[in-house]
Amino acid sequence: MIFRGLWNVPFITNAYLVNASLLRSYDSTKLTFSLPNVDADMAFCYSLRDLDIFMYVSNRVDFGHLINYETYEVTRAEPDMYQIFENEQAWEEAFIHPQYHENFNPEANPKQPCPDVYWFPIVTRKFTKALINMMESFGKWSSGKNEDTRLEGGYEAVPTRDIHMNQVGWERHWLYFLQKYVRPLQEHVFTGYYHNPPRSLMNFVVRYRPDEQPSLRPHHDSSTYTINIALNEAGKDYEGGGCRFLRYNCSVVDTQVGWMLMHPGRLTHFHEGLLVTKGTRYIMIAFVDP
Incomplete structure (x- = not known):
């Protein structure tokens, strides 16, 4: 109390x-x-x-919070993003979507744009802008070729132009995000599947551009389930883009900033990244429980 x-x-x-x-x-x-x-x-x-x-x-009014300067890294492009452990309440207020908890309303059915594909509001625009800035400030986007020295085997079967979370020092924070905010949604819609904590070895931001990598060929993900968070706005920041699930001939193109697609990874949901014809599209991807 x-x-x-x-x-x-x-x-x-x-x-x-x-x-x-x-x-x-x-x-x-x-x-x-x-x-x-x-x-x-x-x-x-x-x-x-x-x-x-x-x-x-x-304490009649909340005026803000004190920063622990021992952990607040001003050298980071977005130091507030790294405060998920030290200032969790303030972090959640700033970066978790105001409708997140409505996802668990028993009277509301989860949005399902394609079979077994679920759509949830999860993060704010402040989060998506910060994550893009973290990646662009780092700037070391992969080549999009199969050879990838960041991976244990040095080879990526379906490469993208991307930056991994561990390259910007945000892997530990992201795994905690998966545990606290993504796992409850997974258990809510994929009833009976339980893995606590979730494992994810591939966590990265993808950049699609017409002059770099505008699309991604059909593929299966190396995951039990995959999440895909839209980081910028279709029709404004870029044109085209989206995800098509070939087995169901079903596409999700009208993505919303800060909303997350969740779908099975292996076997059933063979999918492709649709062509970006203009601008730059950013998405956050995690392959959960490979």
């Missing part, structure tokens, strides 16, 4: 909200941050008490 209130306290450290005009009305020689053998916080609070100025702690 969380109690909301306002408390009079004798000592405050780290964070202050101070009315400067009030402090200016007191003798500056008596209001000090420096006392012998006392740190600055203790000296300041001692001075306030000596002047009969009351200090308060309040």
Whole structure:
């Protein structure tokens, strides 16, 4: 249980909200941050008490959160994206889609654009823009050729122009994302399949462009199930694109930013990436439980 209130306290450290005009009305020689053998916080609070100025702690309003500077990496292109462990509540508020929890509403049927293909709102536009920026700032897109030194065997059967999560130091964060936000959706729609935690060795962002790699030939994924998150907007950022499931002659082309497609990987869902005719299309892919 969380109690909301306002408390009079004798000592405050780290964070202050101070009315400067009030402090200016007191003798500056008596209001000090420096006392012998006392740190600055203790000296300041001692001075306030000596002047009969009351200090308060309040949690009636959420003003924000404190950053742990030991883990906040300002050298990263998007340091907030890496705070999923240290500031989880703030991370979720910023990056998880506001309709995510509605996915589990028993009165709402999951969107199913093709047989056994499910569609969920999962992340915000802030997340998708940040992930694109992380990848473009890193900039080392693969060649799109079969030879790939990033893989254990050095060979990719169905290559794409991509950057892996571990290349930008976000593999551990992504696996936690799979565990907390993707796995419950998988268990919700693929009833009876349970794997906790989910395993995923291939986690990457793909870039499709007419002058690079505009499409992807038909293939099966090396996964039990695959997720595909749209990172930018069809019809605005690019034209064409989408995913076609050949067995069902069913295509998903009207993708929505921050929504995730989930479908079986092997055997049943032979699919292809449709041609991007203009602009740049970005998608986030994970092959789960290979």
